[in-house]
Amino acid sequence: DAGVIQSPRHEVTEMGQEVTLRCKPISGHDYLFWYRQTMMRGLELLIYFNNNVPIDDSGMPEDRFSAKMPNASFSTLKIQPSEPRDSAVYFCASRTGPSGGGNEQFFGPGTRLTVL
Amino acid sequence: GENVEQHPSTLSVQEGDSAVIKCTYSDSASNYFPWYKQELGKGPQLIIDIRSNVGEKKDQRIAVTLNKTAKHFSLHITETQPEDSAVYFCAASGVYKYIFGTGTRLKVLA
Numbered sequence: 657d658a659g660v661i662q663s664p665r666h667e668v669t670e671m672g673q674e675v676t677l678r679c680k681p682i683s684g685h686d687y688l689f690w691y692r693q694t695m696m697r698g699l700e701l702l703i704y705f706n707n708n709v710p711i712d713d714s715g716m717p718e719d720r721f722s723a724k725m726p727n728a729s730f731s732t733l734k735i736q737p738s739e740p741r742d743s744a745v746y747f748c749a750s751r752t753g754p755s756g757g758g759n760e761q762f763f764g765p766g767t768r769l770t771v772l
Numbered sequence: 773g774e775n776v777e778q779h780p781s782t783l784s785v786q787e788g789d790s791a792v793i794k795c796t797y798s799d800s801a802s803n804y805f806p807w808y809k810q811e812l813g814k815g816p817q818l819i820i821d822i823r824s825n826v827g828e829k830k831d832q833r834i835a836v837t838l839n840k841t842a843k844h845f846s847l848h849i850t851e852t853q854p855e856d857s858a859v860y861f862c863a864a865s866g867v868y869k870y871i872f873g874t875g876t877r878l879k880v881l882a
Contacts, residue, residue: 660815687868699816699861699872712869747815751868759804761870763815 660764662748668770674736677767679748680729686753689761690723690733693745705731706753738771745769774799776864778873785852786881793847793876795862802864802871805838805845810859810875819860820847852880 661680669675681688689704703713708725716723720739725731735742745768749761775798785791797805803824808816822829822836822845829836833852838845849856857880863870 689870698874701869701871704868706868749815759821759865760806760818763808763817765813765815 660748660750660762662746662764662767664767665765666768666770668772669738670772671739672737673771674734675738675742675769675771677733677746677748677769679731679733679764681731681748681750682762683729684752685750685762687751687761688725688731689749689751690731691747691749691763693747693766694743699747702733735769738769740771743769743771774864774871776862776871776873778862778876780876781874782877782879784879784881787852787854789852791847791849791852791856791878791880793860793862793878795845795847795864795873797843797845797864797871799864799866799871800843801866804865805836806863806865806870807836807847808861808863808872810861812858816861849878852878854880854882856880 663678687706690702691699693699702715703723705725723733745766747763747766749763751761777796779794806821807819809819810816820831820834820836822838824840833850835848860876862873
């Protein structure tokens with residue numbers, strides 16, 4: 657398997673623009689997680705899905721952030737409108753459910769977002 | 773709220789020496805404790821994990837210990853090598869959510 661795939665790897669945009677980050681989880685994984693990493697706040701969980709349904713979005717910072725998972729192989733994280741303080745590395749991770757036997761979350765390579 | 777404290781934030785050791793990173797968690801319901809290594813420009817990668825019913829686990833040069841009563845767990849790397857240089861994160865997990873520590877930047881000096 658190719659692992660968790662994220663695109664784009666780098667995104668530079670101007671304040672006020674819409675940004676869409678994309679993630680393809682590992683095939684067969686039932687859970688998908690979106691994280692944000694900054695120097696100040698470390699790795700923060702934004703939202704996670706189980707079988708394409710959002711389970712916990714308590715980490716989503718504001719209404720400007722939204723996430724969807726239209727099917728088992730694709731998820732998006734959208735920021736509209738973007739602000740300079742959204743600049744961070746955004747990671748997607750996936751894992752199997754309890755029947756899969758493991759607890760490990762597998763991380764993608766991340767998307768480095770810069771909002772000017 | 774749930775919290776994981778990690779120390780030290782930076783650690784420099786001579787090649788061949790040992791490195792120890794310590795974490796403390798707050799949620800007594802946590803039962804799974806992974807350690808991730810993050811190299812520059814990459815996503816975190818699991819290096820070792822431990823469940824709450826185990827006190828110690830070892831994998832070659834890496835070991836993790838857990839004291840559930842004190843809510844402490846530690847990562848031990850022996851015979852460090854330059855390629856061990858990276859940022860290491862601990863995490864505590866209940867059902868599915870990870871709460872990560874703030875990370876330790878380890879530098880192994882040749």
